[in-house]
Amino acid sequence: MKKMKRIASLITAGVIVSGLLSACQPKETQPTAAAPASEAAAQQTTAPAAGDALKLTFYYPVNVGGSAAQIIDQICADFTAENPDIVVEPVYTGNYDDTVTKIQTAISGGNPPDVFISLATQRFTMASTGMAMPLDALIAADGEEGKAYIADFLEGFMEDSYVDGQIYSIPFQRSTMVLYYNKDAFAEAGLDPEKPPTTWDELVAYGTALTNDDRTGVGIALNSGSAQWAFTGFALQNSVDGINLMSDDGKQVYFNTPENVEALQFWLDLQNKYKIMAEGIVQWTDLPTQFLAGEVAMIYHTTGNMANININAEFEFGTAFLPGSKRVAAPTGGGNFYISSGISDERVQAAWKFIKFATNTENAAKWSLDTGYVATRYSCFETDTIKNYYAEVPQAKVAFDQLPYAKPELTTYNAAEIWRILNDNIQAAVVGDATAEEALNNAQAEAEAVLAEYQ
């Protein structure tokens, strides 16, 4: 009996300890410093404005490292310092998916956030479900200033703000994909480190020269959530007339065109025919590690990793445009500002003011510098902040130069589901469950079934 008791208490202790441990375990993307910082900011901002100040709720996800949350707090505090009658309360809402869940919950509870950040690819869903409102009237009300404001955003980013010709979102945390390459490995393989590959053929030739027992030539992350991004780039590069994977209205997808089948086949060939890319599925998060360890000579990755690679690379690294096929192209991605629909006009005006503040030249430049996202406005690149940064890290400038050739990533109604469909089928081809053509035919059929209700 005594033994039983001891065992029982051992179990209880175990349960308690595991509870404690899991409570301490920070969520994957949650910056641990966020809570105290936002409390401090809230106290700071509410003190002077207490009383009849308008209180806005702002939901934001963070998909990059810790300091981003503090910068958001700072932007909100700065905004209130300039507009004492408006207090913006930032609420960290996890990753992009969590954020949508929380907005939905808040709406069901009759208490939507006034302003929020969500993926640019969510805009069709946001519009069709009435979660976000069109911003055209607000922009028009600003007159010439409004026109200039919108015109100052890089087209590559502004392009995926529209739903049926209306602007639903404003670019904020945006990124694009570039080619990182190991200059030391290039030199070792007898290649010119200042001449990165510019076409698929060159990619194969370079990759073959760079591949040996300890190193593969090319790395592309093919895990779910990453493959569709890289694939957008390859599909755009291989398209004669630059047609994306979907129509502009987000109701059609064009997965199984002969060009796209060719693009997917090219991936399979990199693995199986040329043997210059690791077989199977390499994870998005493993790829930079492998690149830094010198095991992959060239990787396709986000500009968001610039700081990480710049700090940790023990070799000379370069960045370049993604190699083209029939054209030069790259995918963009990331999150935009939205305003909730169904909030009072006074709140809409305040939220609009806040968005303009958070995306003003100075803030957008600073945000880019601190997070690794690409600055969203032309005027940002005139600021000393960005100029100095590019002088210091010239590799970062490639992203800006490449943006005129960049197009939005896969964006449709029910975007998350369509992403998954494309990812699963690409993986099916990669692991040999289907040929490139079968895989994309399946993806097309499944996606059409999902999109049927929007036709």
Add this chain to the structure above:
Amino acid sequence: MKDANKKQSRFNSKKELTAWALMAPALFFMLIFTVYPIFRSCYLSLTKYQLGMAEPEFIGLKNYVTLFKNPLFYKIMKNTIVFGLMTVIPSMASGLGLALLVNRKTKGVGFMRTAYFYPVVMPMIAVASVWMFIYMAKNGLFDQLLITFGLKPMNVLSNKKTVLPAMAVMYVWKEAGYLMIFFLSGLQNISEDVMEAATLDGAKPFTLFRKIILPLLGPTFLFVSTIAFTNCFKLVDHVVIMTEGAPNNASTMLLYYIYQQGFTNFNYGLSSALTVIMLALLLVVSLPRFISQDKKIHYN
């Protein structure tokens, strides 16, 4: 006589009232957090309810029809059951083995018990993150080991044939210590008199194990297998951390699919239908234990 009966019943009802009062707080929370969500899920499974819809719209059994027509659903059910079979028997066997190992009075046995129990107290997220380093392509411990022995690295998590077994090995490592505790308590309940008598009669350790320990552990086995099965169906963390269901849903399991439908695709109706199916599965698994409780299979 009549009077006594009355007294008795009044006494009973008073006693019952106290019992209900004592159970009330627990019942209250169970109603809110267990019973209500079950009924709500059953109802939602019969509706179309997606992102942005204010009210669910009743559509009958359409969600179930959609599921049963979808080949992916069968693949996921198969994954779930295969993973169950791959983990339950090995983790029970290793749990029993560990229990036999630490069921003795030698020095340091306390340390051993703690060490074997240690993986249990670690959160699954931490365990999955650690094992990801082990399974990491090329650089991971496992692939490095293969390379050392002159074999090709396998990148087990990206191969449709190896991803489930790889996850199963991790899960057995984590779960064995937990099941050990139940077996240990079962072992310690076996009277020492019986063991001593058998030993005096000349029973060898293996005979002891087969003829005395195993039969006497019968009820424990049933209990542990129920726990082990339900636990492995309730797992989702490691899929989220390690593969997100890749490659091509080779590692997607029922609970992860529910999560994906509900919180990535925001298709609450469909994910409720899946939840009801999961509920049915869990009921089937725990049925033997319910029945045996009524029959009271006990030896002492």
